[in-house]
Amino acid sequence: MSPDAGGHVSHYHYLKTFCNVFFYSVTEDENIDLIQIEKLCRQHHPKLLIAGASSYPKSIHYSQIYSICQKYDTLLLADISHTAIYVATQNHESPFGYADFVTFTTHKTTRGIRGGIVMSKAQYRSSLEHAVFPVVQGAPKFNEILAKAVMLSELASIDxxxxxxxxxxxxxxxxxxxxxxxxxxxxxxxxxxxxxxxxxxxxxxxxxxxxxxxxxxxxxxxxxxxxxxxxxxxxxxxxxxxxxxxxxxxxxxxxxxxxxxxxxxxxxxxxxxxxxxxxxxxxxxxxx
Ligand SMILES: Cc1ncc(COP(=O)(O)O)c(C=O)c1O
The missing domain is CATH 3.90.1150.10 (Aspartate Aminotransferase, domain 1)
Structure with a gap:
């Protein structure tokens, strides 16, 4: 999503160094522009589409975006950093069942340590694990894993x-x-x-x-x-x-x-x- 419409810098800045990145935006009435997404998919057949934002204050309809991804054989990554808690309470549509990858930072609505959680459909497990180790991490960070477990247990204990x-x-x-x-x-x-x-x-x-x-x-x-x-x-x-x-x-x-x-x-x-x-x-x- 284009940064002025609400997209996050981590969705394009580094990727731009080894991928072609194309941005979608919002319509005049400030909803995610599904027609533009479809047009971009038709034109470029992207490998991955990222749905998720840091300054778009509305819920995202992953099922609609997923139906476009399916037509063009595009993987869907839902970054629910700002909305994980609303997905958990079903106030927002869940990306699970649609998205191939779901990510969220643990220090926003979920009130945990500064860090993140990445989930994927089972078939991506080994490539995802490889992308973490040895690509970005040399060893498991047990202090951070423990802090995330504490965060999850605190969330399970509150209403x-x-x-x-x-x-x-x-x-x-x-x-x-x-x-x-x-x-x-x-x-x-x-x-x-x-x-x-x-x-x-x-x-x-x-x-x-x-x-x-x-x-x-x-x-x-x-x-x-x-x-x-x-x-x-x-x-x-x-x-x-x-x-x-x-x-x-x-x-x-x-x-x-x-x-x-x-x-x-x-x-x-x-x-x-x-x-x-x-x-x-x-x-x-x-x-x-
Ligand atoms: C949608 C989204 N994804 C990812 C991040 C990345 O978080 P960090 O800056 O902690 O790496 C943020 C942070 O604001 C975000 O809003």
Missing amino acids: IKKYVEDILKISNTFTSILMNKGIKLYTNGTETHLIMVDLRKSQITGKNCEDLLFSQHILVNRNQLPNDNKPPSITSGIRIGILTLATINMLENEYTQIAELIADTINGKCIIDESLARDIIQSYRIIE
Whole structure:
């Protein structure tokens, strides 16, 4: 997926050094462009199609993409780094049963160690194992394997449906507050913990907005949007992620204030009570 539409750098940057890489994007109404995918497959007969994103806030319909892959003998890799938990709770369509490979990072919705998990259909097991050892690893990293096992056992011991409900409740509060204040969101909302703000109607760039919010103790990142005319170092968008707010059980009246602060900053009407912002952050400090 093209980076301005939400694709992740790990899906193309290194691959470009030994593969031909072609990008697909989104339609005018900001859904993954299946017609473009089909056209690219017809033209190039790719060996592999990667579905998955880091700044596309909607669920991905793997079955639709898979039916295109089948026609062109293309393998499908689903990177569910940002959406593993929603797949587990069936809030999003599962890629299992369709994708040949499913990957996810363990440090996002699943709240584990910085690392990843790769799964595949059985017939790829030995080539996948070879691609890990000796290509990228010299020995098993038992500390990391153990940390991933701990992560999985923690996930098995919590009510993940409730965790996802909490995430989506906070996301929806954020999107309603931002949209009610006239702010445009990429895909007009979210089905995840990610909220992509389109600043093209506002007076500020992604970088300005990131800096302004950072000065108020709010961390977001600048992010390009489809057809962005600003470079990745400036951008026309920001990406907000609310996972930590769910993890620390932040109260509704508190995260509402944060969403309002963000909206007012974007609209140039920021009347920040700095000490309140600092108090909120400090009262939730989880890393000593
Ligand atoms: C969709 C997706 N895949 C893979 C990664 C890779 O994660 P890392 O930067 O930890 O290697 C990310 C990270 O943001 C991501 O968003």
